Amino acid sequence: MSFDAFAGTDDYIADDGLLASVNAAIALRRPLLVKGEPGTGKTMLARAVAASLNMSLLSWHVKSTTKAVDGQYTYDVVQRLNDSRFGDADVSDIRNYIRLGVMGQAFASDERVVLLIDEIDKADLEFPNDLLRELDEMAFHIPELDETVAAKHRPVVIITSNAEKELPDAFLRRCVFHFISFPERVQMEQIVRVHHPRLDQALMDRALDRFFAFRKTTGLRKPPSTSELVDWLTVLSHAGVDVESVQTGDPFLGVLFKQEQDLVAATAPKRRTLY
Amino acid sequence: MFVELLISARARGLSVGIGEHLTLLEALSKGVATDIDGLYHLGRAIYCRSETEYDAWDLAFAETFQDAKLPPDLRENLVQWLEQAAEREAKAEGDWTHLDREELLKKFLERLAEQKERHDGGNHWIGTKGTSPFGHSGHAKGGMRVGGAGGGRQAMNMALERRWEGYRTDRVLDIRDLQVVLRTLRDLGRVGRVELDLDETIDQTAKNAGDIEIVERRERKNRLDVVLLMDAGGSMAPHARRVEQLFTAASKLDTFKSFASYTFHNCIYRWLYTDDAQRDRMPTHEVLANLKPHTRLVFVGDASMAPYELFSGMSWPGEDALSGIEWLRRFKARCSASVWLNPDPPRLWRHPTVSAIGGIFPMYELTVSGMRDAVKTLRVPV
Numbered sequence: 066m067s068f069d070a071f072a073g074t075d076d077y078i079a080d081d082g083l084l085a086s087v088n089a090a091i092a093l094r095r096p097l098l099v100k101g102e103p104g105t106g107k108t109m110l111a112r113a114v115a116a117s118l119n120m121s122l123l124s125w126h127v128k129s130t131t132k133a134v135d136g137q138y139t140y141d142v143v144q145r146l147n148d149s150r151f152g153d154a155d156v157s158d159i160r161n162y163i164r165l166g167v168m169g170q171a172f173a174s175d176e177r178v179v180l181l182i183d184e185i186d187k188a189d190l191e192f193p194n195d196l197l198r199e200l201d202e203m204a205f206h207i208p209e210l211d212e213t214v215a216a217k218h219r220p221v222v223i224i225t226s227n228a229e230k231e232l233p234d235a236f237l238r239r240c241v242f243h244f245i246s247f248p249e250r251v252q253m254e255q256i257v258r259v260h261h262p263r264l265d266q267a268l269m270d271r272a273l274d275r276f277f278a279f280r281k282t283t284g285l286r287k288p289p290s291t292s293e294l295v296d297w298l299t300v301l302s303h304a305g306v307d308v309e310s311v312q313t314g315d316p317f318l319g320v321l322f323k324q325e326q327d328l329v330a331a332t333a334p335k336r337r338t339l340y
Numbered sequence: 341m342f343v344e345l346l347i348s349a350r351a352r353g354l355s356v357g358i359g360e361h362l363t364l365l366e367a368l369s370k371g372v373a374t375d376i377d378g379l380y381h382l383g384r385a386i387y388c389r390s391e392t393e394y395d396a397w398d399l400a401f402a403e404t405f406q407d408a409k410l411p412p413d414l415r416e417n418l419v420q421w422l423e424q425a426a427e428r429e430a431k432a433e434g435d436w437t438h439l440d441r442e443e444l445l446k447k448f449l450e451r452l453a454e455q456k457e458r459h460d461g462g463n464h465w466i467g468t469k470g471t472s473p474f475g476h477s478g479h480a481k482g483g484m485r486v487g488g489a490g491g492g493r494q495a496m497n498m499a500l501e502r503r504w505e506g507y508r509t510d511r512v513l514d515i516r517d518l519q520v521v522l523r524t525l526r527d528l529g530r531v532g533r534v535e536l537d538l539d540e541t542i543d544q545t546a547k548n549a550g551d552i553e554i555v556e557r558r559e560r561k562n563r564l565d566v567v568l569l570m571d572a573g574g575s576m577a578p579h580a581r582r583v584e585q586l587f588t589a590a591s592k593l594d595t596f597k598s599f600a601s602y603t604f605h606n607c608i609y610r611w612l613y614t615d616d617a618q619r620d621r622m623p624t625h626e627v628l629a630n631l632k633p634h635t636r637l638v639f640v641g642d643a644s645m646a647p648y649e650l651f652s653g654m655s656w657p658g659e660d661a662l663s664g665i666e667w668l669r670r671f672k673a674r675c676s677a678s679v680w681l682n683p684d685p686p687r688l689w690r691h692p693t694v695s696a697i698g699g700i701f702p703m704y705e706l707t708v709s710g711m712r713d714a715v716k717t718l719r720v721p722v
Contacts, residue, residue, distance in 0.1 A: 085373065085381030092370040093363060100391060237389040238359065244391035 077113030086243035101245030104290025133195030136168035571641030572603035607664030637678035
């Protein structure tokens with residue numbers, strides 16, 4: 066391959082589809098849009114890509130109030146006004162009051178970096194559209210300085226979405242898309258092994274049995290995901306719970322279910338079969 | 341070969357074009373995919389924009405590379421293949437309207453039990469494009485549709501509804517574009533809290549030679565009441581959920597002062613339902629009485645039904661029965677601004693019930709441009 070290829074890392078298990086998508090994004094120099102249930106490792110992917118390609122990772126965590134320009138730069142007018150009154154600093158140079166945002170830093174970096182735009186769907190409806198030109202040309206203009214910040218090295222851009230809002234078509238067209246499906250049992254075991262290399266196999270099997278049974282329970286508001294399973298196994302192994310009681314006693318379910326109704330829903334059908 | 345893939349993908353409803361095709365070739369030339377599995381994953385990453393399109397991609401890929409394998413379970417397989425059936429111009433050959441629903445259902449189950457394999461065309465087996473009363477995209481009158489989107493539109497009932505299984509949805513409307521259009525429906529008036537008018541304050545202060553002059557004004561608030569009435573039954577189910585999401589999202593964006601939605605099945609009769617599953621219901625006359633004259637009504641439905649469903653009263657014996665069309669006329673009389681959004685393309689509007697309803701409410705296609713026109717109609721001050 067004629068580019069730096071991503072092959073997963075020791076602590077991040079990626080399937081073929083994900084590898085192909087990441088490599089396509091790197092080769093095509095396009096942003097990779099990753100969707101999937103919470104807890105399927107979307108954010109972790111960026112870390113793994115950065116580690117695997119030996120690049121540093123810059124994360125831009127999008128909030129509902131985030132504007133596209135925030136990622137480029139901020140101009141601290143209030144500080145400048147304040148300084149002008151008290152004469153503390155050199156007010157004549159606007160540059161002192163311009164701070165690059167995460168995207169700006171990624172562009173200005175002397176090395177190629179991985180830029181993570183996390184949970185892009187949290188922001189306003191227009192947010193992705195406002196990023197189009199920047200992501201296409203990997204450059205933006207700062208009117209206050211009349212300067213253009215252009216990427217020295219095109220960063221590897223990874224964008225995650227929880228699908229809370231639909232993204233604009235023009236934006237989607239520019240991205241390489243990947244949907245991380247929930248791991249199958251075999252893959253799940255590999256993932257858990259990464260976090261718990263010395264876990265007792267019998268405990269692992271029982272816990273996975275219960276976990277996948279819970280996920281099949283209908284009517285859950287938030288089915289437990291990978292991260293909850295890993296936490297649960299941590300608790301189980303620390304508390305020294307014996308293998309049998311994982312099946313019958315459902316210990317520490319609060320780790321798996323974060324909502325009261327889910328806890329009730331998950332345990333209810335099982336009691337019925339006991340009596 | 342890749343051009344065929346593109347054509348096949350477009351035929352399956354993926355909105356891809358020459359751009360995606362070239363991107364795929366570029367990625368291939370860079371060596372991203374080296375085998376057929378790699379090609380599958382790479383193509384999917386470039387051709388699909390949502391997991392809901394993965395199914396269509398699978399079909400297009402299988403079709404192009406001719407290794408479509410059928411799963412061993414016939415029943416599963418049957419439904420799946422019916423869902424893939426192609427749309428075709430309707431030409432009625434078999435007429436099965438003389439059978440009632442129970443008879444149809446019975447015959448359907450009998451025939452399903454007899455049937456051992458996939459079947460396209462023909463006039464007896466459950467399959468696609470034929471004139472048997474059962475199956476998909478058929479041209480038999482009064483038959484029964486099995487799964488999938490209706491092509492011939494003559495089916496009275498849909499057995500084996502599995503549209504919502506998995507991730508597959510059919511992208512009839514792009515929620516986002518429509519949301520942007522809906523924003524124009526806002527009717528803002530300065531009726532809210534008192535707030536500082538910064539621009540005016542600066543202006544006045546400057547005119548006042550720097551002596552601060554505070555200017556206040558009232559916050560802009562929405563004054564629009566919207567009631568959404570959706571056909572959520574049968575062939576409309578896939579659309580209804582999207583439309584509901586659309587309007588709920590719009591109301592969250594503070595587009596409307598108040599917003600309510602109800603669903604009905606086929607046409608409006610005595611009851612309107614307030615939940616998707618059509619369990620919680622309200623008498624229609626009560627809903628009607630609570631509507632304010634300036635409330636904007638938005639109906640969503642394909643408006644196509646058997647004529648008796650619109651023109652004669654549908655009720656249990658002993659109940660008073662207003663016909664569907666009479667209920668619709670009452671809604672129209674109550675509120676002066678109302679529109680009907682139809683997810684079907686206008687070429688299907690020649691149907692008698694569609695044109696009857698179109699005579700009452702201005703009808704628009706449920707697309708971005710249709711929506712824009714509908715919003716114009718609704719914006720008329722009342």
